[in-house]
Amino acid sequence: MVTYFVVQSFKVTPKGAITSGEVVEVQSVEHALRLAEKLAASSAGVIAFSRTGDPSTGEFEDAVILYANGAVPALEAELAMAC
Numbered sequence: 595m596v597t598y599f600v601v602q603s604f605k606v607t608p609k610g611a612i613t614s615g616e617v618v619e620v621q622s623v624e625h626a627l628r629l630a631e632k633l634a635a636s637s638a639g640v641i642a643f644s645r646t647g648d649p650s651t652g653e654f655e656d657a658v659i660l661y662a663n664g665a666v667p668a669l670e671a672e673l674a675m676a677c
Contacts, residue, residue: 597646599626604639604665612638612665623660630661639664 599622603615615637620626623644630642642661647654 595646595648597644599623599642599644599660601626601629601633601640601642603633603637604667606638606665612667626660630663634663637664639666641666 599620601616601618601620603617604612605615607613616633618629620629626642626644630640633640640661640663641659643657643659645654645657
């Protein structure tokens with residue numbers, strides 16, 4: 595089993611749509627949190643999450659959200675479905 599830590603930022607297009615920005619894989623929870631907080635200052639939104647699983651089989655557990663700030667389209671869609 596391996597755990598991946600990922601930080602995904604989002605930006606606003608000139609037409610006002612939210613689109614994905616930079617995606618960065620980091621080495622630890624602490625690094626993910628520091629980077630997410632830094633990107634939050636200059637992004638429309640940012641999310642940091644981890645996923646644990648077996649790359650050889652492709653089986654992974656659900657993502658664990660470590661940090662979210664601003665406009666995060668995946669979370670907004672998930673929250674809308676939960677209502």
